[in-house]
Amino acid sequence: MLGRADSPRRCVLVGYGEMGLAALAAAQRHPERVTAVIAMDIPFDGAVRSDVAKLSCPVMILPANDPGDAVAAVAWFLRKRAASACAG
Numbered sequence: 001m002l003g004r005a006d007s008p009r010r011c012v013l014v015g016y017g018e019m020g021l022a023a024l025a026a027a028q029r030h031p032e033r034v035t036a037v038i039a040m041d042i043p044f045d046g047a048v049r050s051d052v053a054k055l056s057c058p059v060m061i062l063p064a065n066d067p068g069d070a071v072a073a074v075a076w077f078l079r080k081r082a083a084s085a086c087a088g
Contacts, residue, residue, distance in 0.1 A: 012078065014038045024051050024059070031056045036081050038062070038074055 012035055015023035020039030027034040028051065037055065040062040042048060052059045060077045062070050 009033070010035045012036045012038065012081065014040075014074075016040045017042065020061075021048075024048070024055070027055050027057055027059075036060070036077070038077065040070060 010033055013023035013026060015021070015038070017040075020042040023037050023039055027037045034057050036058045038060045039048075041064045042061065044061050044063045048061070052061070058077075058081060060074070062068075062073060
């Protein structure tokens with residue numbers, strides 16, 4: 001769906017662990033296809049910070065040692081993205 005050159009679709013990429021890092025890489029390679037990235041259980045080190053800074057879409061990082069409620073945090077993030085998409 002997203003790989004087709006004529007596809008107008010965009011998506012939020014969500015990944016856990018290595019797939020979270022892959023989501024960041026995909027967003028960097030295809031910014032026209034990605035509206036936001038949620039990466040869970042990844043280290044938020046200098047390399048990841050550098051990757052995130054290059055992205056044109058919003059990014060939410062939930063590190064492995066995050067004691068917060070991941071479901072509530074992700075729901076808030078997605079609601080905020082949906083509201084801004086509907087507004088503009």
